[in-house]
Amino acid sequence: MHLIIRHQRENLKKCSLTPLHNRKDLTFISYPFNEPPSLEGYTILTGGAPVLESAEALCLIDATWVLAEKIDNSLDPSIRRRSLPPGFVTAYPRKQTGCFDPLAGLASVEALFVAYHVLGLDTTGLLDNYYWKQPFLEANSQLLFNK
Numbered sequence: 001m002h003l004i005i006r007h008q009r010e011n012l013k014k015c016s017l018t019p020l021h022n023r024k025d026l027t028f029i030s031y032p033f034n035e036p037p038s039l040e041g042y043t044i045l046t047g048g049a050p051v052l053e054s055a056e057a058l059c060l061i062d063a064t065w066v067l068a069e070k071i072d073n074s075l076d077p078s079i080r081r082r083s084l085p086p087g088f089v090t091a092y093p094r095k096q097t098g099c100f101d102p103l104a105g106l107a108s109v110e111a112l113f114v115a116y117h118v119l120g121l122d123t124t125g126l127l128d129n130y131y132w133k134q135p136f137l138e139a140n141s142q143l144l145f146n147k
Helices: 065-074 110-120 133-139 141-145
Strands: 001-009 026-031 041-045 057-062
Touching: 001 065, 001 110, 057 065, 057 133, 133 141
Parallel strands: 001 026, 001 057, 041 057
Antiparallel strands: none
């Protein structure tokens, strides 16, 4: 079972993970929470960590970059953290300016798809309702399908 921690301010109408709420392999919880969940046995996906190679259970934070960092900082620092392999680009249209490269940060569903792919998990259905599915797969085909 994989865990999605979603910030309560996340717009569910625009959220790329909303169509996955009924999946049996995903559990969604809302942040802020009264008490942080036990993440023993989980691997938290975050930037700036060693690259993901294995995990029994994933924890994905679903929020804007600023809020995701806040959530991550509120979680037990002893829980294993890993990042996705470099080189993947998003197909999700972003309008942010400043220090972020708009192509570098993946949409939550894209990150989940890449993590499943890296771990050899079944990706069937993850992108079925994602509007930018084809552009995402095409932009990342070398990394996804030519190992």
